[in-house]
Amino acid sequence: MSYTLTTPLYYVNDRPHLGSTYTTLACDALARFERLCLQEVTFVTGVDEHGQKIQRTAERQQLSPQDHCDRVSSRYRELWNQWGISEDRFVRTTNPRHLELVMQFYERVKASGDIVVGKQTGWYCVDCEEYKDDPAEAESPSCSIHRKPLEWRDEENLFFRLSRYQSAIEELVARDDFIAPASRRQEVRNFVAQGLRDFSISRVNVSWGLPVPDHPGHTFYVWFDALLGYLTALLDDGNPVSLDRLASCGWPASVHVIGKDILRFHAVFWPAMCMSAGLPVPQKVFGHGFLTREGQKMGKSLGNVLDPELLLERCGTDAVRWYLLRDIQFGDDGDFQQQRFVDLVNNDLANTIGNLLNRTSSMARKWFDDCVPPAGSAAATDHPLACKAIETVKTVMEAMPNLAFKTAAEGILQLAIAANGHLNDTAPWSRMKEPGQEVSVGEDLFAVLETTRIVGLLLAPLLPDLSQRILAQLGQSLDSDDWSNQLIWGRLSSGSALPKPTPVMQRLELDEPL
Numbered sequence: 001m002s003y004t005l006t007t008p009l010y011y012v013n014d015r016p017h018l019g020s021t022y023t024t025l026a027c028d029a030l031a032r033f034e035r036l037c038l039q040e041v042t043f044v045t046g047v048d049e050h051g052q053k054i055q056r057t058a059e060r061q062q063l064s065p066q067d068h069c070d071r072v073s074s075r076y077r078e079l080w081n082q083w084g085i086s087e088d089r090f091v092r093t094t095n096p097r098h099l100e101l102v103m104q105f106y107e108r109v110k111a112s113g114d115i116v117v118g119k120q121t122g123w124y125c126v127d128c129e130e131y132k133d134d135p136a137e138a139e140s141p142s143c144s145i146h147r148k149p150l151e152w153r154d155e156e157n158l159f160f161r162l163s164r165y166q167s168a169i170e171e172l173v174a175r176d177d178f179i180a181p182a183s184r185r186q187e188v189r190n191f192v193a194q195g196l197r198d199f200s201i202s203r204v205n206v207s208w209g210l211p212v213p214d215h216p217g218h219t220f221y222v223w224f225d226a227l228l229g230y231l232t233a234l235l236d237d238g239n240p241v242s243l244d245r246l247a248s249c250g251w252p253a254s255v256h257v258i259g260k261d262i263l264r265f266h267a268v269f270w271p272a273m274c275m276s277a278g279l280p281v282p283q284k285v286f287g288h289g290f291l292t293r294e295g296q297k298m299g300k301s302l303g304n305v306l307d308p309e310l311l312l313e314r315c316g317t318d319a320v321r322w323y324l325l326r327d328i329q330f331g332d333d334g335d336f337q338q339q340r341f342v343d344l345v346n347n348d349l350a351n352t353i354g355n356l357l358n359r360t361s362s363m364a365r366k367w368f369d370d371c372v373p374p375a376g377s378a379a380a381t382d383h384p385l386a387c388k389a390i391e392t393v394k395t396v397m398e399a400m401p402n403l404a405f406k407t408a409a410e411g412i413l414q415l416a417i418a419a420n421g422h423l424n425d426t427a428p429w430s431r432m433k434e435p436g437q438e439v440s441v442g443e444d445l446f447a448v449l450e451t452t453r454i455v456g457l458l459l460a461p462l463l464p465d466l467s468q469r470i471l472a473q474l475g476q477s478l479d480s481d482d483w484s485n486q487l488i489w490g491r492l493s494s495g496s497a498l499p500k501p502t503p504v505m506q507r508l509e510l511d512e513p514l
């Protein structure tokens, strides 16, 4: 089965920030999970490079828009590479193939009778690239998001006849499997219920955009062009650009993962555009929340922006991925708190998981010849840790496809906590001093080592690097074609060598604010 997931195509107005990193890390975990479940995954990310805002930003820096886009795009690519993101496609909307696709799509939509010429008047925010609802007589209104003056526009635009799709979109957003999480459905349903209005898809006097073929002086509205980037990405397989090939290239998307601020574009405008072009609509749109820092909105004016490059350099991927995916319910807003970040990473990863593996492996090596002890009765699936492991595998398998990363991570952590409990209850270090206890001590150590093996395997999509180190310490490795079988209890082989342990997770020490 093919499984297509996308991040938003990030607007290259500015360098990557923590928000885009967060979305991309979450998508990476999902992509890795689906691959391990043997889906044929296409993980799409990329950048949206047109529009007046980019044109103006480039002008301010005395760069051509293309040079500006090249610079920012390559920073995205580099950063995703440093984070170990496993994307299959990185699309740029300045790629000539994208222009070809937009032309084909436009022709289809036009042939459906969905393009009309109209007049667009109203207050416009260039930073939002969006018309606002302020009344015409408003005196110097400003954008509530950007706190910048709105610009009055009165121009001829091409419109997409969204109003024709009222009932189809109503039906779509009424479905319970289309918009996730459930908490975001109502606002979209309310918006649709107010009545859909045609929306403008072209601009005049914006030169940094794709030209509308039959209307000189018009360029496509950046949103119209950007959404189509998902299709360009899927067709980027070396074969010609053709909408007819999409069905065999992974369309429709299984899920578009986006920030909640662009839900309307993805759950309303975009499906209608697809319908008009005779394409299936995406299967799901997931709108996640925003991150604040220590309870405050991050912003340049507050000087509290958390730079993802700095975070990566100081803390590493495992720590950041764990904190973001384990502490914040994906979908809800989240707050980055440095002390909590440090505490969770040290408690969960360094102590609960890392120390557990380290001390168990050391005991096994000491008393069982540097090897995994004989499993004995611990190989049975009714061993308490086996039961817990089986339950945890089930939890993770159910949580991950629903982007419930927190549920999955907490489940894995609980499994490691149970193994720590078992070790403390059975106290092999004191029982080993008594005669005739060797067999049962071996069984207990086997059970704990086997649990850490399953913890390591289950962490593979969430924390691929730490997962690899845990498995290596057990003399194991991930077999990405056989993950589900590897997860079966009892697969650790007794008598196999245990390498000399080293800490799998360094403690985080952050003396100063990041």
Ligand SMILES: [Zn+2]
Pocket (backbone or CB within 6 Å): 125, 126, 127, 128, 129, 143, 144, 145, 146, 147
């Ligand atoms: Zn704005």
